[in-house]
Amino acid sequence: MRIVQATLEHLDLLTPLFVRYREFYGERPFPDSSRKFLETRLKRDESVIYLALPDDGDDKLLGFCQLYPSYSSLSLKRVWILNDIFVAEDARRQLVADRLLQTAKKMAKQTQAVRMRVATSRDNEVAQKVYESIGFVEDEQFKNYVLPISSE
Template structure:
């Protein structure tokens, strides 16, 4: 069984939408933003201007995805990659898919001249924190805020 990590392609929209639904609604218990909003996001990521999305594919089936969005750091005067998503379906967790998706994002960040890659995860998502620490990531010192 060969695991393939690759950029998303136009024909991935239906299976990727299903994965994103499992991630947004099933994993994080958030409301679904709607098929049209997800399709627009998907199309915006395909041109790799605002970000890039990768999928993990096992024997023709999409089993996970990771999304990088781009921003800039004033302190580094350079582009930064924000890993907004890293998701693998339950059946494939604890395997190589998560690590390979993460490593692919990290490699993309380096190869495209980004200053660094950063991300956040839920404080309760200890499994993800263990994965990141096992892969050599360091916990940051910044405090995360948001407002709506």
């Protein structure tokens, strides 16, 4: 497998797997809105998306991850938020997530980031084990909170 950074030319390949990722977390598919969301992130350079492709072609996507830049005022450095990662059902147990995470980690080092952050559902033990296997540790210094903003 090979890992490449996504461009606008990858939207047709990426969108269906991104939709499945959203459905995995209980969201409605919205394929047109999902494509537009990805297109906007890429056009504005608001995220970095890595794609896992088989060695023998560009017509199948094994998995993807999407990272957003942020910054730490305390360390005065960049932080990368690993917001999305998903592996196609038929590509699981082939170390796709590991390869994507290693690529993201390399990019974080190259951009002199102080850390990468990731969150997953409390019951997603598979993802937790994968994150821990490449060095993620549970944050003991900060407790994370979420403030839902309604669209009303």
